[in-house]
């Protein structure tokens with residue numbers, strides 16, 4: 208009998224890559240998504256498979272899945288700053304009510320559940336690089352708080368279900384990740400820069416571009432999540448690539464990779480934009496024997512080819528139902 212896995216946010220960037228991985232491992236995959244920021248395009252190739260099904264549903268409302276479930280991956284949430292600023296209430300709800308619903312489902316189905324947390328729980332970090340033991344520096348009422356605090360609450364309720372109800376839980380703290388199937392207009396730095404290159408515009412660097420990020424290729428992230436799910440470790444684990452770069456250097460890298468003559472233009476830095484971010488991955492190395500394998504130039508080349516394959520009209524398609532309720 209095939210093992211059954213429910214993947215929420217299954218039509219999103221990370222969710223669709225996870226569907227692909229678990230289908231390859233011969234699981235029965237149930238993808239669930241309300242398609243607000245996810246897209247059926249990301250998963251259309253799976254519909255012909257007998258071990259794939261799709262449920263169009265908002266997990267902030269009661270979640271019903273008939274039959275047994277062995278594993279749950281909770282990846283439903285807007286995840287780019289532009290998205291969660293547009294739909295702040297839905298972002299808070301999916302991280303809190305949605306997580307509560309899925310923990311309840313895991314409990315009745317006796318399923319193991321892995322929750323997608325984020326480096327945003329560290330806020331604008333004062334410890335660098337960030338180990339899991341760092342409690343973070345989050346503004347609880349700033350614009351990013353709808354995401355950061357939802358994810359912090361998500362970790363708290365997940366630990367409570369683990370200690371109080373004995374649910375088998377896993378928590379991954381995901382650092383900046385990129386790759387094919389990122390939404391083209393989600394506002395994140397990589398699609399923003401590539402979109403600008405393709406449209407002949409200047410690359411918008413926020414602030415003076417001295418803020419840092421560390422970008423992980425999606426296949427590496429998926430491998431880390433896969434290993435964490437099958438580990439016996441219930442505390443949070445960072446998964447990300449520790450290769451750190453300033454955003455100005457990143458813009459220059461995109462300019463040189465695409466061979467464009469376009470320039471950088473500087474615009475205001477958004478409120479509470481973290482000044483530095485780099486994962487300490489000691490735990491993932493020791494517990495999971497995991498570390499990233501794909502370097503940035505390799506990963507960016509694959510991602511650029513994907514972006515170039517999308518007709519320019521499709522770059523402007525905005526998700527439906529962008530209303531906050």
Ligand code: UDP
Nearest residue numbers: 288394395396397399411412413418454480
């Ligand atoms: N950024 C930028 N120009 C853009 C979009 C983003 O300079 O057009 C910067 C942003 O201010 C941040 C970094 O790139 O410092 C990464 O932003 P992103 O939205 O990808 O994710 P974050 O790591 O902030 O969640």
